[in-house]
Amino acid sequence: MANIEPILKIVARVRRRIALGQLLCSMVRITLWAGIFLVVVSVGAKLVAGWWSPAGERGMWFVTLGAIILATLGVWAFLSRPQADGDVAVASLIDVKLKLHDRLSTAVAVADRTDPFAKAAIEDGLKIAGDKRLIEALGRTIPIDTPRNWWAGPSFIVMACAVWWFVPGLSLGNAQADDGMNEIELQEARDAAKIQIETLQAKIETNSELSKALAENGQDKKLAGDALDEKLQTPESVRRETTRQVNDLSKKLDDLLSGEKAQQLEAMKDALSRIEPSKSGPLKELGEALKRGDGAAAKSALAKLQDQVKEGKMDEKTREELASKLSEMSSQLKDAIQANETLKKALENAGLDGALAKSPQAAKAAIDAAKNLNDAQKKALKEAIQSQSKAGEQLEKLAKACESMSSQCKNGGKSGNKESESSDGKASKSGGKTSKDGDPSQGTGQCDKDAADVLSEMETLNELMKDAESARSQCQGGSGSCDKPGKSSMNAEGGRGMFGERTKEKTETATRTRKEKVKSTGGEVIARQLVEAPPVVGESRATLQQLSGEIGRGYEEGTEEDPVPANLRDLHKHYFGDLKKKIDAKSGQAVPAAPAEPTEPMEPQAPASPATPPAKK
C-alpha cells in the first residue's frame, strides 16, 4: 500500500474541524430546546399562580421532568450525531470544496493498487497534499462556523430569566386551578368565610327573640362550624359550603318574615292604622303611637296616661273628656277588629265572600269547601285566619284597657268595673271573675297589665322583624356577590368578591347544519352564439355534447387558420383530446340537458336576451 500519510493528515485535520462544527451544532440545538422549556416554565409560572412553585412538590416534578427532557435531548443528540466519515468521504469533501478534481480522494481510494494509473493518481494526490497553500485554503473553505441562529438558545434562556425575575405574576386562570391552590389561598378562603359567617351570627345573636325564633325553625347557631371544617381542603369547597349555609339562613329568615308572627303583626298594624287619634289632649301621644304601630312609644304613652289617671290630678272636665276619648278609641279598636280588612281582602282575592272574615269558623269551613283553591292556598288562608284571630285577641285586650281607663276617669281615678261589665259580655265575664275574687281594682290592674303586654309584644315583634329583615338583606347581599365579583359589601380583600370565583360549568352545546331548499335561477353568461333563426328570449341552454362539437370544430378551424407552434402542438392535442373525452364521458354518465329551445316566444318590442343576440341578416 502506498504511503499517503500527508493526505491522511489533512483528512484527519478536516475531520476534526467537521466534528467540532457538529458539536457546536448539537450544543446550539440543546441550548435552544432548554431555552424554550425554561421560557414555557417561567411564563406559565407567571400566568398561573400555583402552577409552579420551586419549593413545592409540583416544582420538584417540573425540575425532574426538565432534567429528564434535557438528558433525553443530550442522549438523542449524541446518538444521532453523524458518524465519522471515512477517509475517502472526507477527502472527497476537500476535493469538492477546493475544486481539486478528486485528486486527494482518488489517491486515498486507490492507495492499495499498484497499476501505473493508480500510482500516477497517488502521486498527484501527494503533490497536492504537499502544497502549503492547501492548509490556508482549508481554513477558508471548511471553516468552523458558528451555527446559524446560535443566539436563539441563549436568548431564550435570558428571556426566561427576565420573565422569572422581573415580570410580576398575573395569576390568570386561577378559577380553573382548583387543585393547584396552595395553602395560603385556602386559608384566605377560610378566613373570608369565617368573617362572613361571624358577622351574620353576631347580627342574629343581638336579638334573642330572633335567635330563639330561628332555633325553633331548626337553624343551628354554629353557622361557621361546617364551613371551616378541615375536611374542606379547597377554597372553592369552603366557599360553596359557606354560600350554602348563608342561603339556608336566608330561606329561614324569609319563612320568619312571611310566617304567623309577621302576619299577626301586620294585622295589628293594619287595624291600628284605622283608628283616628285625638288631635290634642293627653290621649294624642298614645293615639299617634298606636296609629304608627310603634309599640314602644305607645307603651310609654300608656304608662304615662295611667299614672296621670291614678294620681287624680286632672280636673273634672279633662277627666270627662279623656274618658270620652278613651271610650271612643276603644270603640274604634273594636270596630277595626270587627272589620278585619286584611282577612277580608285575602278572602275576596281567593274568590270567597269577604263577609266571612267576621266569622273565622265559617271562613274555615268555606275555605275547606272551596274547589278553586289548592292545598297551599287553603293553608295560607287558614294561617291568615289564625294570625288574624291572635291579632284580634291582642287588640281586644288593648280596647279593654282603654275602656277600663275610661271608667277610672269617670270615677275620678277609682276603678269602675260596672261599665266594663255592661259594655262587653266577654270582658264582663273576666271582670266578673276578678270581682268575685274580692278586689275590683285588681281587674283594672289586670287590664292595664294586659295592655302593656300587648304593646310590649308588639314592640318585640317589630324589633324581631326589623332584625330579621336586616339579617336577610345581609345574607342576600353576600349571596349576591357570588354573581357579581368585585361588588360585594363584605369584601375582605378590597376589589375581589368573596364568593365571586365560582368555577365555570361547561354547558352542552351543539351545532346543527341544515340545508334549506333553494331554487337557483340565472347565472353568469359563459358563451354567446350567433344563430340563423328568429331571435328568442329567455334562458339559453345547450347540451355538453354540443359544446364538445363546438370545441372540436373550433380547434380544427383555429389550427388551420393560425397554425399552432410546433412545440405546442402536442400540448394542444393533449388538452383538446382530453377535454372531448372528459365531456363525452360526463355526457355518458349524466342525463343530457334538454336541447336549446326558447322558453317563451319573442315579443315584437321585447329586447333580445344578452345570451342570444339577434341573428345576423
Add this chain to the structure above:
Amino acid sequence: MSISSNTLPSDLDSVAAVRDACANFRVVADRLRQEIGRVLVGQSEVVDQVLIALFADGHVLLEGVPGLGKTLLVRTLGQALGLKFSRIQFTPDLMPADILGTQIVVEDQSTGHREFQFRQGPIFAQILLADEINRASPKSQSALLEAMQERCVTVGGETRKLERPFLVLATQNPIEQEGTYPLPEAQLDRFLLKVIINYAQRDDLVKIIERTTGNVAAEAQTKTVLTAAEIAYAQRLVRVVLVAPHVQDYAVRLVLATHPGGVWGVSDLERMILVGSSPRGAQSLIMAAKVRALLAGRCAVSTQDIAALACAALRHRITRTFEAEAAGMTCDGIIAEIVRIIPAEAQE
C-alpha cells in the same frame, strides 16, 4: 473498478509512460482542435464534445438550427482525421438500401455469366454525416441501428464489418416538426452524446463574416493530423483511464436519480420524468468523463468531469412527462437540478 495490467496498452508499464501517454493525448487533441478551429469559428465546447465522442468510440447527435456549422464541423473533422467520410441527406423517401447498399446483378462480358454483387452504401465510411436524420422514415432510421451498435451491417444475409474507427454524426433541426419522424428511444440511446449547438457569439460572428465575405480566395485547407491507428490507440488509452470507486458511484447516483419512482429518485423531479436513463447512460457518462479527464491532462476522472458531461450524455435518454412539458421544464433543466441536488462528495 479494477484494472488488470493486461488491459493496458503494452507500453504503459510505468507512471512515466502513463504521464507521457496522457500528455501526448492532450497534445494531439489540441492539434486537432486547432485544425478544426482554422475552419470552424467558435463552438469550442461543441468541438470538444465531438472529440470526446470520437475518442470514446461513440456517436454524436448534433441538434441546432440551420446555418450554425454542423455539417462544416463534421466535414472538417473528417478531413483532419484523414478518415473516409460520407454524407447521407436524410429525406422521407430515403430507403434502407440507400444507406446500407444493395445487391445488383453484374454480367461478366467475357463469359456472359451473371451474378449478384453487393454495392456498398454510404454507411461504409469511417465518419458518417447523417444530415437531418429525423426527416427519414423510421424504417430508414433503423438501418443505422446495427451499424451504430455492432459496427457491422447485414445485407442479404451477409454481415459485413465496418472499418474502425466508425463515428456517426447525425444532425437534426429542432424547430421543424412537419414531415419529420422523431428518433425512436432505441436509436437515441445509441448516441453517446447529444450536443446542442447554440448561436455564435458576437466575436465569433464577426470572424465568420470576415472569413466568408472578405476578399479571401479559397477556404482554408485542412491538414490531416491524426490517423486511424492513432485514434484506435487513443480509444484504448481512454478505456484504461482511472475511475475511482466514489467517482463512479457519483455517476451511478446521477443516473439512478433520473429513474422515476426509484429508491434514489429525487422526489421533486419524479413527476417531471416519464422514462429515465438506461444503463447506456451511465456507460456513456463514464466513457465521456474519461476522455474529458485526458483532454484536461489528468489520468483520473473526477466528479467534475461527470457533472460537466451529465447534460450531454443524459439529455436524450430522458423522456419528460406532460406536466414537465406544460411547465416548460426541459431535459437540461431536469438534469441540472439533479446535479445540483445529488452531492458530489463520496457517500459511505
